[in-house]
Amino acid sequence: MIRAGAISKGVCLLMKGDPYLVTEREFVNPGKGQAFVRLKLKNLKNGQTLRETIKSHETVEEAEVEERSAQFLYADGESFHFMDAETYEQFSVPIAGLEDKTNYVREGDTYELVIWQGHAIDIKLPLKMTLTVQDAPEALRGDTVSGATKPVVMETGLTVKAPLFIKTGDRLLINTETGDYVERVNS
Amino acid sequence: MTQEMIRARAQLLRRTREFFFNEGYIEVDTPLLVPEVIPEAHIDLFETCYDDPYNENLHTKLYLIPSPEVSLKPLIGTMGGRIFQLGHCFRNRESIGTHHNPEFTMLEYYESGVDEHDLLRRTAAYLRYLLRDPNLGALARNSGRLEVIAREPLVMTVAEAFERFLGIELFQGPDDEGNAEALAERCRSRGLSPPEEAEWPELFHYVMASSLEPALPRDAPVFLTDYPVGCHVLARRGGDGRTRRRWELYLCGIEIANCFMEETSPETVRRFLDRQEDERRQRGASGVRSAESIVHALDGVSSVAGAALGFDRLLMCLSGVSTIEGVIFSPLHDSLSRR
Numbered sequence: 001m002i003r004a005g006a007i008s009k010g011v012c013l014l015m016k017g018d019p020y021l022v023t024e025r026e027f028v029n030p031g032k033g034q035a036f037v038r039l040k041l042k043n044l045k046n047g048q049t050l051r052e053t054i055k056s057h058e059t060v061e062e063a064e065v066e067e068r069s070a071q072f073l074y075a076d077g078e079s080f081h082f083m084d085a086e087t088y089e090q091f092s093v094p095i096a097g098l099e100d101k102t103n104y105v106r107e108g109d110t111y112e113l114v115i116w117q118g119h120a121i122d123i124k125l126p127l128k129m130t131l132t133v134q135d136a137p138e139a140l141r142g143d144t145v146s147g148a149t150k151p152v153v154m155e156t157g158l159t160v161k162a163p164l165f166i167k168t169g170d171r172l173l174i175n176t177e178t179g180d181y182v183e184r185v186n187s
Numbered sequence: 188m189t190q191e192m193i194r195a196r197a198q199l200l201r202r203t204r205e206f207f208f209n210e211g212y213i214e215v216d217t218p219l220l221v222p223e224v225i226p227e228a229h230i231d232l233f234e235t236c237y238d239d240p241y242n243e244n245l246h247t248k249l250y251l252i253p254s255p256e257v258s259l260k261p262l263i264g265t266m267g268g269r270i271f272q273l274g275h276c277f278r279n280r281e282s283i284g285t286h287h288n289p290e291f292t293m294l295e296y297y298e299s300g301v302d303e304h305d306l307l308r309r310t311a312a313y314l315r316y317l318l319r320d321p322n323l324g325a326l327a328r329n330s331g332r333l334e335v336i337a338r339e340p341l342v343m344t345v346a347e348a349f350e351r352f353l354g355i356e357l358f359q360g361p362d363d364e365g366n367a368e369a370l371a372e373r374c375r376s377r378g379l380s381p382p383e384e385a386e387w388p389e390l391f392h393y394v395m396a397s398s399l400e401p402a403l404p405r406d407a408p409v410f411l412t413d414y415p416v417g418c419h420v421l422a423r424r425g426g427d428g429r430t431r432r433r434w435e436l437y438l439c440g441i442e443i444a445n446c447f448m449e450e451t452s453p454e455t456v457r458r459f460l461d462r463q464e465d466e467r468r469q470r471g472a473s474g475v476r477s478a479e480s481i482v483h484a485l486d487g488v489s490s491v492a493g494a495a496l497g498f499d500r501l502l503m504c505l506s507g508v509s510t511i512e513g514v515i516f517s518p519l520h521d522s523l524s525r526r
Contacts (some may be wrong), residue, residue, distance in 0.1 A: 006282075
């Protein structure tokens with residue numbers, strides 16, 4: 001069992017007999033009232049989305065899952081495809097509900113997969129990841145107000161709002177939960 | 188936090204102070220470390236201790252403030268006029284998330300001789316003032332939030348919002364407030380699954396969190412007014428007897444500010460404190476030393492309105508940054524994960 005307040009993105013829950021993957025989680029602590037957790041869940045049997053709001057101190061049953069390292073091969077319209085580099089066993093993770101993760105998988109990189117009853121259901125991403133800028137437009141002259149940003153495209157296709165000094169080829173630390181720019185990585 | 192955000196934060200601090208100075212407010216910086224607090228059922232505190240160096244038996248329990256109201260209410264009660272504090276606050280046992288860090292920055296402002304509607308207009312003027320700053324305006328334009336924040340605010344009562352966005356009558360009939368089962372039934376008939384056997388305040392907060400907040404418009408500031416009397420806070424009762432004179436501001440879907448037409452009656456404040464302490468005991472929270480000074484703080488004062496605004500969240504809205512850790516120095520989450 002897990003307290004609702006301890007649930008994080010990527011946790012698997014058993015609710016009303018069905019297994020669910022938590023795809024979004026937000027705490028609501030109004031101060032003047034009861035604290036809640038707002039969840040967006042993906043039903044692992046049929047892929048359907050469910051939204052639930054649960055009191056933070058309530059308990060929910062956790063689904064038993066295991067983790068396994070695998071190398072990312074490619075994604076097609078429906079699934080991410082991975083391979084265990086030692087056993088050559090292949091896994092596919094359905095993209096539905098995990099669309100944002102297409103922005104953080106790189107061919108040849110190794111990731112932890114979440115396995116539920118033999119099915120790969122999720123990709124665990126590090127909270128922050130270094131990605132290379134593929135395309136950064138030149139900043140407009142005179143656009144120097146503090147806090148100004150420009151959209152830059154990363155090697156995975158992710159578009160990030162980055163400071164004006166960022167150039168193509170720079171390596172940036174990105175928050176994988178939010179898609180926000182964190183900092184330029186000096187190397 | 189990026190260097191750009193550090194600059195934006197500095198500019199927001201500066202323009203905030205400037206706005207309140209221009210409006211005749213006095214800035215106060217009351218203690219962050221206090222021996223007594225206003226107990227609140229759902230807020231947990233950081234506790235520490237003062238140890239006397241020459242008397243090893245003398246240890247004084249102290250709290251980091253969850254809000255400066257414990258000092259500001261007696262101050263406004265004594266000196267009147269307009270005061271504000273812009274500083275850090277601390278709340279324990281709140282899950283760290285996109286909108287929460289245990290240490291955060293709060294702007295709290297009190298004004299005597301006005302009501303909550305006056306403070307609503309002042310708050311809307313504050314937002315417009317910030318956008319006139321070239322740097323903050325550019326920040327909001329860049330994030331696509333300029334038009335949203337600049338738009339004329341939507342002002343509606345909580346009951347109107349329930350009706351308009353959820354199709355649920357908050358009150359049905361003249362004596363309906365407090366009837367949890369009837370409200371739960373109306374919620375179920377609209378497809379909601381409220382918690383079983385919830386009491387009225389819990390049910391109300393459930394509907395707010397699960398359904399109303401996600402349904403509120405995000406293309407303009409939204410002020411929800413006239414909260415149900417069943418939510419026990421230090422705001423005066425409205426003339427209809429079923430609501431309290433309180434508003435909350437939602438910006439870009441995030442709760443930003445909370446305002447009360449402050450309760451001044453010592454008897455009512457006393458009952459509030461007792462009730463909060465009871466509720467804390469019921470949920471097994473530790474006892475706190477209650478600030479008795481608050482009971483008579485506004486006794487005899489004809490009218491005071493006070494508001495508290497989440498400064499970090501406001502910066503999130505202006506900049507479009509989606510987590511609080513993007514707008515504050517060394518968020519606790521980062522510090523804990525480095526250990």
